[in-house]
Amino acid sequence: MGSWYWAPEYRQARAVCAHLVAAVYLLGFVNALRQFRPLAGEHGLTPAPRFLRAVGFRRSPSLFHLHYSDRALGAVAWAGVLLSSAALLGVVSALPLWAWTLVWLAMWVLYLSIVNIGQIWYGFGWESLLLEAGFLVVFLGPAHTTPPAPVLWLLCWLLFRVEFGAGLIKLRGDSCWRDLTALHHHHETQPMPGPLSRFFHRLPGPLHKAEVLANHGTQLVVPFALFAPQPIANVAAVLIVLTQCWLLLSGNFAWLNLITIALAFAAMDDRLLRFPVPETRDSPLWHQILVLVVAAGMLALAHDPVRNMIGRNQVMNRSFNALHLGNTYGAFGTVTRTRYEVVIEGTSDHSGESGWREYEFPGKPGDPNRRPPQVAPYHHRLGWLLWFVAISPNYGRSWLPTLLRGLLHGDHQIRRLLRHAPFPAEPPALVRVRLYRYHFANRQEHLRGAWWVRESAGELIPAMSTADLPG
Incomplete structure (x- = not known):
């Protein structure tokens, strides 16, 4: 492959991104262990066995079409906990390339199997976001291989859809985003306020309007700079990280902010991330071909989210296929006042x-x-x-x-x-x-x-x- 394919200056970015995605996987699998059975288990509020009888594998791919029991769910979730913990601790990063690929692919299959039978309890946008990000990390390769630039571009394209889609849905949705009054209400009426939400809600009105303006800038302008030459992309990524930290402080949005931060690190090169990483070598030809095939497939899937973003009837948090790849994202197009x-x-x-x-x-x-x-x-x-x-x-x-x-x-x-x-x-x-x-x-x-x-x-x-x- 030519020099365009390799991105050695993003070795640190690859490490941070992969570790954060592993941390979110761990949260997801622990969450399934603690909540799936009462919500969607054999005797849950919406039992998974009943759902599996009603839908086929093509509509909802899952290992549980082979057999579902609460014990099987526990085995899948515990396997995910062990694999994601190994990835978070750096054990997987020391494995051969083929083993890294299989471990990350296994995590994706296990979590997809849970999400696709989770029904309404797993209908949140951050589930699809974790699956799409986790799928792309499969092809990043371990620490001793040179990061492939096409996968980093795909991670930035995913971040673009998260931010730009959210910005568009706000402008097209509730008028309070256009007249800059959304945050007069949102901190108080959001689904799950945090310990600092009352403080944010009681900030002066002009500061609320400044928050909304900053949000519009971060979501509608900054994402385009992710594809600009360095150091512009670094600046764009840092702005997105700062915005997500602000959101983390102001409310509870599950792991949406954490995984968005993980994606932002994929745009940061070694001029910004300065910590030692192993020397790398190029991956073998089979992996290079696999990366190009995946990149071509993801570009083909870009049609639906692009059409959704530019269309008049934009929807948010929609998966266009049962594998949760090439999704469209967005949040809070409407803000409740009471x-x-x-x-x-x-x-x-x-x-x-x-x-x-x-x-x-x-x-x-x-x-x-x-x-x-x-x-x-x-x-x-x-x-x-x-x-x-x-x-x-x-x-x-x-x-x-x-x-x-x-x-x-x-x-x-x-x-x-x-x-x-x-x-x-x-x-x-x-x-x-x-x-x-x-x-x-x-x-x-x-x-x-x-x-x-x-x-x-x-x-x-x-x-x-x-x-x-x-x-």
């Missing part, structure tokens, strides 16, 4: 007249005196879906009755998803779902210990026993 929260309560009083106590979920606002926790880059899937239910109850139509039934039965799997179960000994006789309006406490209220102030917005589901719930 925060509503679903609060689930139970009582041991069969009449339902007294004794109502609240269930608490990790990450999700509930107790007004509880500080919003820092959970990202971890992801609490049920808490995110309950935020959507507060906006439109239809989001919970397929699983919320099953959740309530599990609470009425004292299901131990469901209790794993809770921060606090108010009925540790005996399950409640009745449960109900209420809706509240939440807003951040002002200074005086905060000095009295409150983080939120809430007012009742009615009842979403009236008091029910197991006999009242639909089958």
